[in-house]
Amino acid sequence: MKTFSKIYMITVFLFLYAPIMVMVVFSFNGINSTGLFQGFSFRWYEELFQNRAVLNALKNSLILAVLSSLISTVLGTLAAVGINRMRHSWIKGPTMMLTDIPMMNPDIVTGISMMLLFVFVGKFVLGGNSIMGFWSLLIAHTTFNLPYVIMSILPKLRQMDPKLTEAAMDLGCTPAKAFVKVVLPFISSGVIAGMMMAFTLSLDDFVISYFVNGSNFQTLPILIYAMTKKRVRPTINALSTIIFTVVLILLIITNAVQSRGEKKNIKKKGIRQ
Numbered sequence: 001m002k003t004f005s006k007i008y009m010i011t012v013f014l015f016l017y018a019p020i021m022v023m024v025v026f027s028f029n030g031i032n033s034t035g036l037f038q039g040f041s042f043r044w045y046e047e048l049f050q051n052r053a054v055l056n057a058l059k060n061s062l063i064l065a066v067l068s069s070l071i072s073t074v075l076g077t078l079a080a081v082g083i084n085r086m087r088h089s090w091i092k093g094p095t096m097m098l099t100d101i102p103m104m105n106p107d108i109v110t111g112i113s114m115m116l117l118f119v120f121v122g123k124f125v126l127g128g129n130s131i132m133g134f135w136s137l138l139i140a141h142t143t144f145n146l147p148y149v150i151m152s153i154l155p156k157l158r159q160m161d162p163k164l165t166e167a168a169m170d171l172g173c174t175p176a177k178a179f180v181k182v183v184l185p186f187i188s189s190g191v192i193a194g195m196m197m198a199f200t201l202s203l204d205d206f207v208i209s210y211f212v213n214g215s216n217f218q219t220l221p222i223l224i225y226a227m228t229k230k231r232v233r234p235t236i237n238a239l240s241t242i243i244f245t246v247v248l249i250l251l252i253i254t255n256a257v258q259s260r261g262e263k264k265n266i267k268k269k270g271i272r273q
Helices: 002-026 043-048 052-084 089-104 107-125 134-159 162-170 175-186 188-203 207-212 220-228 234-272
Strands: none
Touching: 002 234, 043 234, 052 089, 052 134, 052 188, 052 220, 089 134, 107 134, 107 207, 134 188, 134 207, 162 175, 175 188, 188 234, 207 220, 220 234
8 A cells, every 4th residue: 555655646746846847858958949958058048038028028027026925915914813803703704704705706707807906996096097007906906815815824823823913012012013023023024925925926927927928028928828829939938937937936935934933833832831
């Protein structure tokens, strides 16, 4: 049984990561071929970084990812604190359900609904002026990032003893100061993990961005999609390899921060006991 489970796990991981490994290997191919590897070369990485369109799209994606992750982290932290403090289950339950809907909802449905919203606002509220572009993308990315930030912070708030905040206020802290001095340090690992996850989701989002994107602001996934309509060049392999590496590093950092926070909480509980 153990042997079968090991074979099964190896097969699953091969199925998931073998295509990515092939893509990484062919990003260093010395010739313009997607089926024949001949010689190790950084040719396609050099060509990639000489492409102004790609660099501009990368800059746009990074700006969008940083801003949307910061905004969603601030709003998500406040929302998580508010949800955690709800005492009535008939309010808290529906609120949690509404929070989970953007995560469960298919991206194509979210993208189409947001596109219709922005078109309506531009036509009937702003008098025909289009708002498709940076601001529509920022609002959309912040919206679908929020639930993930909330889900990262809520478990940390539930692990926290509410008496700590009460004790801080008894000692003279205002509610805002008690939050900054007591609550925020305790949930900091969840906040950082949520922000990293939001950044990752924003950086590689395509479906929602495709529907709310304007002609004056192009993100990297949309540019890659446009490039694949023609013959796929190895520069896409190089670009995808860089994106995969960045996302992998962010996920490793996120998991490290979460595990470190859990170890600190376990140590604190051990000291109190």
